[in-house]
Amino acid sequence: MELQQLRLFLAAAEAESFTRGAERAFVSQPALSASISKLEAEMGVRLFTRNKRNVVLTPAGRTLVKRARVIVGECSRAKDELKRHNIQSLLRLGVVNTLPITLVARLIEQYRRDHPGITLSVIDASNKDLEQLEQEDRIDMALTLLQDKPSGQRRFTRARELFRESYRLAVPADHHLSQSPVVSFNDLENEPFVIRSHCEHRKIIQGILKSREIRLNIAYVTNQDDRAMALIKAGIGIAIVPECYQAPDIVTCAIQEISTQRVIGFEWGDGENSDQVSPFIEFSATARWGQSRQ
Incomplete structure (x- = not known):
């Protein structure tokens, strides 16, 4: 018994005609008839009662229809699953x-x-x-x-x-503020500063500085954090960075005025x-x- 035989058998059974079944299965009528005859010979039973106008399933044919639908359906599903498996x-x-x-x-x-x-x-x-x-x-x-x-x-x-994370002051390990667990914006007034222009809390920080009338000594402005960290490490300036930014030879300190996370x-x-x-x-x-x- 082959899968194609079952497909042709189902086409004929559902169409109740070898001619219409062949059209549905996109094969010639003689090919469908030959396939069903071979299947009947293999099974040792008649699957259809044939007459001039149509074909009718025998009791054995009705039994096979139920099994054939399950088999053909499972094969189609397996094929679809394997196709999806190959597509990432x-x-x-x-x-x-x-x-x-x-x-x-x-x-x-x-x-x-x-x-x-x-x-x-x-x-x-x-x-x-x-x-x-x-x-x-x-x-x-x-x-x-x-x-x-x-x-x-x-x-x-x-x-x-x-x-969640806070913002901290990042300084070189040998900087004079590196030993301070907490710093104030007043401590930063004369320090060369690296500005992270893309910082999401930049406006909040600027507001705090403005309210305290503190002007930063801006040494470098960048929108790339790897550059900012390299500049800090090289001693070009210090910067306010998210807490998750850590690097060798750089120390971070809490900032007294920044409580937002x-x-x-x-x-x-x-x-x-x-x-x-x-x-x-x-x-x-x-x-x-x-x-x-x-």
């Missing part, structure tokens, strides 16, 4: 560009290693640009700052927090690839996000 699932992730690349790279490397069947496509962008990517349906989820945003036409209606987590919606989102979030939740601060 795609997950498009947007990452806010103020997260240390070491943390992001470690997460991506571990996930790709443990989930070889998933293609992970990652885009770095600012928090504002991530919202635009969301609106344009270019990402399935975002690893970003969680904050109150107008609903508007937003696609991402769900969120999950991963961790930034909340990092995932935002996502119910898109085409939503079945890939939850496993990635659960995997990410097990990552040691605080490791760089220990």
Whole structure:
């Protein structure tokens, strides 16, 4: 018994005609008749009662119809599953560009290693640009700052927090402030400063400085955190950075006037690839996000 024989048998049974069954199965009528005759010979039973106008299933034929539908259906489902297995699932992730690349790279490397069947496509962008990517349906989820945003036409209606962190002052290890557990903005007035122009809390920090009539001695302005850390290490200036930014020969201190924290987590919606989102979030939740601060 072959699968094609069962398919042709079902076509004839459902059409109640060898001619119409052949048309349905896209074969010639003689080919269908020959296939059914061979099947009857193999089974040792008559499957159809033939007359001039149509064909009618025998009791044995009705029994085989039930089995044949199950067999043909299962084979079709197996074929579809194997096709999907060969096509890698795609997950498009947007990452806010103020997260240390070491943390992001470690997460991506571990996930790709443990989930070889998933293609992970990652885009770095600012928090504002991530919202635009969301609106344009270019990402399935975002690893970003969680904050109150107008609903508007937003696609991402769900969120999950991963961790919270404060902002700290980063100075070279041999800097005179490196031994201070807590510093004040008054301590920074004459210090060369590296400004992170893309800092999400920059306006809040500027407001505090303005209220205290403190002017910073700006030595360098950059929108790249790796440059900022390199400049600090080289002694070009000091900077205010998120707590997760750590590097050899750089020390961070708490800042007395800054009590706000930034909340990092995932935002996502119910898109085409939503079945890939939850496993990635659960995997990410097990990552040691605080490791760089220990």
